[in-house]
Amino acid sequence: MQKERNPWQWLPTLYFVEGLPYTIVMTVAVIMYKNLNISNAEIALYTSWLYLPWVIKPIWSPVVDVVRTKKWWIYMMQLVIGGAFAAVAFTLPMDNFFQYSLAAFWIVALTSATNDIATDGFYMIGLRDDQQAFFVGIRSTFYRLAMWVGQGGIVYLTGHFYKTYQNYTTIWSTTFLVLGACMAGFSLLHKFILPNTETLRSEKEQQRGLKEVAIIISQICIIGLGGFLINKFMNIDTTWTYLVLGILVIIYTYFDLKKKAKTQPQILNSPILTFFNKKGIKLSISFILLYRLGEAQLVKIATPFLLDDREVGGIGLTNEDFGILYGTIGLACLVIGGILGGIAIYRKGLKFWVLPMVLSINLPNLGYWLLASFTPEGLLFPGIVIAIEQFFYGFGFTALMMYMLYISQGENKTAHYAVCTGLMAFGMMVPGMPSGYIQEFLGYSNFFLWVVISGIPAIGFCLKLKIDPKFGLNQK
Missing domain, CATH: 1.20.1250.20 (MFS general substrate transporter like domains)
Known part of the structure; x- marks a missing residue:
């Protein structure tokens, strides 16, 4: 049996890494795009879309709970975030950098929201009740520290280097390369220092979780493909199409559940409903x-x-x-x-x-x-x-x-x-x-x-x- 590992060895970095990608996506991306001369209208519209993974994360949180372990989700999501940060760095010198970098930020947002689910779940299973009470302020402190590093330290340094290099594209590209390397390093660190406190769920439970993943992915694909085809057919270029389709899918799901509830009333007893x-x-x-x-x-x-x-x-x-x-x-x-x-x-x-x-x-x-x-x-x-x-x-x-x-x-x-x-x-x-x-x-x-x-x-x-x-x- 593994010896209990001191939470001070892993909890501070775990919550620092939870806060950093969120701060980068929600605050630093806005500053970067402003430096790169994107209009206020486009910045507000497209960076607001990046909230979506945090809006819908309750939908797939049960999947994280039954498929593999929280530790696996944590270090894998952090590795993907690192790769997505590197992708932002490589897209910035391109002509269509705005579209490509937004796609990379979408990956960051989706994996960061998933990392949040796994991190908070690991906190509850990796600590005793008395430790959870003691470390609640500690985890908040390191989350806030990540916010300061993002919107304070990183932004300050980009301004400092701009005085010398006078090129925000190069400065931000280098910044995201460094961020990508740091996230990959944190992923490797957490793979080894997080305690192995979980056991894998049964194959039946994992199959159920994978089925739920398939349903979620299929709905996202319907919205994505439908929005793309509508925009192409009507010769328009707007993201509002995807929002409308998303709302229609939610409405359909709602009425479908009401219909099924007449013959299967136990459906309404689900935790979310x-x-x-x-x-x-x-x-x-x-x-x-x-x-x-x-x-x-x-x-x-x-x-x-x-x-x-x-x-x-x-x-x-x-x-x-x-x-x-x-x-x-x-x-x-x-x-x-x-x-x-x-x-x-x-x-x-x-x-x-x-x-x-x-x-x-x-x-x-x-x-x-x-x-x-x-x-x-x-x-x-x-x-x-x-x-x-x-x-x-x-x-x-x-x-x-x-x-x-x-x-x-x-x-x-x-x-x-x-x-x-x-x-x-x-x-x-x-x-x-x-x-x-x-x-x-x-x-x-x-x-x-x-x-x-x-x-x-x-x-x-x-x-x-x-x-x-x-x-x-x-x-x-």
């Missing part, structure tokens, strides 16, 4: 989807705005400036806000804080409207706005996380929370897609005013929520 039978679930889903409606649009345009030249209405930050203000100071404020938000709910309960936190996540966005209206010179005022917005975003986001825990209570709470995180990601993906077009139509100043107005629906739904006053409150 029981979530949609909860009392008041429509209101809860609406609240989760709309909670970050404004933030979903802001996060895609704030970066281009801060990096854009002052002549076109931007602030004119360099990558170095951005790495310090947003990637370092902003991230620190985000973490502090999140900690204080947790303490606030612990003392007064979620019901007391939910409305103030909805307001805190939206009203500070007025700072970006002021920046766009007056375009102040220097780093002081942009730094203040970033710090305030990120602090209150961290503070206000706590309410959403706690509310998802609240409605996930009861039997199948793990599966129900996974559904909530998928809905949360969907609420970020869809509003982010048209945000670039909205900004180009309205201009920066009016766009940021629109972002603030977009927070109103969440406030309306917040007032209708029924929350136990004792939930989240210190019970001692």
Whole structure:
């Protein structure tokens, strides 16, 4: 029997590697494309699509649970991520680099979401209950460290090297080659240092898991091939076709399940479907989807705005400036806000804080409207706005996380929370897609005013929520 391995030997790197690809895909890719002169509309639309694997990851999470082991999924996914990062590096010097690099980022997003499933599952089986409680803060710390390395350190270094080489294509290509090598190194490391705590599932269970994989892949192929053929037949070039087809597949699946449930009622007892039978679930889903409606649009345009030249209405930050203000100071404020938000709910309960936190996540966005209206010179005022917005975003986001825990209570709470995180990601993906077009139509100043107005629906739904006053409150 293998000797129990100290979690300090493997847990820090495991959660660092969980956070790094997500940060690269969601934040660093936006900065890179802006440096390479891609329009705001295209950046917002296509990078928002990269949220999709995190939206649908609850669908294939059971597959990761029954096919092979979590350890196998972890080091294999990290190896594929490394190869995809290298693919980004090789595509950037090409003429059609935008399309090819997006395809590589899609592979990163899909494998990163799968790595998240395996990593969180391994955390639960690789640690005792007392160790899980002790290391919950440690894993969060190293995840945040990965965020700093991505949107702080890496972005700063690209700006630093730009002063010398004056070629962002070469700089970003080299950066992704290094990232690819690092991910391959982490994959090899985790293959050897992760403890062997699992046994393979039975062949019958694995066959069932492979069958589910086949069903998922077939549905994705239908959407992909159908969208391609429709676009070709109608001589159009848009990704909205795939979104519409995806929605139609979901609707068909829903009605197909309802039809089968008449003769096989046990189908409705699956962990995921029981979530949609909860009392008041429509209101809860609406609240989760709309909670970050404004933030979903802001996060895609704030970066281009801060990096854009002052002549076109931007602030004119360099990558170095951005790495310090947003990637370092902003991230620190985000973490502090999140900690204080947790303490606030612990003392007064979620019901007391939910409305103030909805307001805190939206009203500070007025700072970006002021920046766009007056375009102040220097780093002081942009730094203040970033710090305030990120602090209150961290503070206000706590309410959403706690509310998802609240409605996930009861039997199948793990599966129900996974559904909530998928809905949360969907609420970020869809509003982010048209945000670039909205900004180009309205201009920066009016766009940021629109972002603030977009927070109103969440406030309306917040007032209708029924929350136990004792939930989240210190019970001692």
